[in-house]
Amino acid sequence: MLLTSTADDPAWGLKICEEADLxxxxxxxxxxxxxxxxxxxxxxxxxxxxxxxxxxxxxxxAVGQQAAHQAKERxxxxxxxxxxxxxxxx
Amino acid sequence: MSADEEVGEAISRxxxxxxxxxxxxxxxxxxxxxxxxxxxALKLLDPELAFAETMLTVGWLSxxxxxxxxxGSAITLLFTALRNRPPEQDLDPEATxxxxxxxxxxxxxxxxxxxxVAGERRSHLREEWAAVLAGDPGSGIVLSRRRRLRYALGxxxxxxxxxxxxxxxxxxxxxxxxxxxxxRTHGFITLAVGAQVVYIEYEDGLHALxxxxxxxxxxxxxxxxxxVGRLRRIRGIELASAHDDSGGR
Numbered sequence: 001m002l003l004t005s006t007a008d009d010p011a012w013g014l015k016i017c018e019e020a021d022l023x024x025x026x027x028x029x030x031x032x033x034x035x036x037x038x039x040x041x042x043x044x045x046x047x048x049x050x051x052x053x054x055x056x057x058x059x060x061x062a063v064g065q066q067a068a069h070q071a072k073e074r075x076x077x078x079x080x081x082x083x084x085x086x087x088x089x090x
Numbered sequence: 091m092s093a094d095e096e097v098g099e100a101i102s103r104x105x106x107x108x109x110x111x112x113x114x115x116x117x118x119x120x121x122x123x124x125x126x127x128x129x130x131a132l133k134l135l136d137p138e139l140a141f142a143e144t145m146l147t148v149g150w151l152s153x154x155x156x157x158x159x160x161x162g163s164a165i166t167l168l169f170t171a172l173r174n175r176p177p178e179q180d181l182d183p184e185a186t187x188x189x190x191x192x193x194x195x196x197x198x199x200x201x202x203x204x205x206x207v208a209g210e211r212r213s214h215l216r217e218e219w220a221a222v223l224a225g226d227p228g229s230g231i232v233l234s235r236r237r238r239l240r241y242a243l244g245x246x247x248x249x250x251x252x253x254x255x256x257x258x259x260x261x262x263x264x265x266x267x268x269x270x271x272x273x274r275t276h277g278f279i280t281l282a283v284g285a286q287v288v289y290i291e292y293e294d295g296l297h298a299l300x301x302x303x304x305x306x307x308x309x310x311x312x313x314x315x316x317x318v319g320r321l322r323r324i325r326g327i328e329l330a331s332a333h334d335d336s337g338g339r
Contacts, residue, residue, distance in 0.1 A: 014222040014241075018231060023240070024222065025247030028215070032252055037326075053221040056214065 002040060002060045003068055010057040031058055039064030111163035112207070112253055119156040125149030167207065197223050197235075200242035208249035209256070219245045262325065269327050275318050283311045 001020050005011035017027050034040035038061060045055040060068065129145030136142070201223060205216035222241055225233040233241065268274050290303035299307075322328070 012221070013218060014226055014231060015229075017222070017241070017244075023247075024219075024244030025251070026244075028245070028248035029251045029255065032212075033255075052224040053217050055221045056218040 002034075002058060003065070005059060010059060012055045012057050016058070034058075034060075034064065037064075039067055111166045113257070115156050115159040115163050116254075116257055118152050118159055122149050122152035122156055125152055168203065197238040197242045200239065200246055204242065204245035204249040206249075207246065208252055212249075212252065215245075215249075265321065266325060266327065269318060269322050269325060270329075272329055279311055279314045279318070282314055283307050286310055 001016050002011050013024065013027065013031075016022075016031075017024050020027065031040065031042075035042055035058075040058050040060050042056050042058055045057065049055065125145050126149035129142050129149050132139050132142035132145060198220070201216065201219050205213070205219065208215050219242075222245075223233065223238050225231050268278055286307050287299065287303070290299045290306070294303065
């Protein structure tokens with residue numbers, strides 16, 4: 001989800017929960033850990049936001065993107081039966 | 091004094107009480123667990139040991155205190171959060187104007203409580219979560235009352251998990267220290283299996299160790315090895331040499 005977000009369409013809490021089909025109780029502790037680890041950054045919405053509270057957006061840092069790609073390439077191997085480069089979507 | 095300052099002062103006043111309310115059941119629960127584990131372990135080694143009985147008594151007593159503390163803390167936190175709830179205009183009234191007031195209040199109360207539990211360090215989450223509850227009509231996401239409540243309860247769960255992580259973080263330090271270097275992990279597993287070997291040999295003799303006991307020791311070693319792998323995945327610990335077949339980084 002964070003990997004596919006763009007500057008025009010950044011990821012924020014509700015969008016992440018809806019698209020990842022995960023509850024807010026699951027998503028926010030993960031986001032906090034990503035931010036604490038330096039894998040993601042959180043920034044406030046800078047533009048006008050009439051009629052609603054300010055949103056906070058999340059995006060992966062360079063370190064986070066690198067770690068995500070490495071994790072994607074390194075899918076778990078079952079007793080060496082699957083190659084390291086095999087794997088589904090993250 | 092501005093509304094923000096008033097809210098900040100209210101949160102600060104209630105902060106101490108909230109910390110006590112959250113900490114008490116966790117600390118008494120941890121104490122109960124430790125006393126009971128040590129008590130039963132001692133009793134296993136020597137059923138006649140009076141000290142083991144004392145440990146178990148203290149353990150069960152702590153367990154009872156924990157149960158009462160959980161109830162007391164829940165009530166305290168709920169009342170404190172409701173009493174210190176910031177004024178609703180702070181949440182951008184326009185955002186809730188489009189939804190029925192009753193629906194908005196139910197979600198906002200839970201949201202206030204959740205942000206309160208999350209602590210002052212995460213004060214930004216209140217506004218962030220309020221934005222989530224406001225939905226995203228522009229993208230076709232309009233939250234019904236039930237979904238708003240589900241999200242709000244999720245925030246409460248998230249806040250509790252974050253607080254628990256804050257409190258248990260230091261407890262992971264020795265585990266992380268052990269897991270972060272392969273030689274330490276090997277040393278720990280060898281020590282555990284070695285202690286088992288010595289115990290079986292001492293209690294049942296070398297014959298029992300060679301004929302039956304070795305299986306238990308091997309099983310213990312394999313189980314610990316799997317546990318180490320699992321804990322490393324949970325803690326996000328990766329050894330530099332684990333995935334580097336070319337000779338290390």
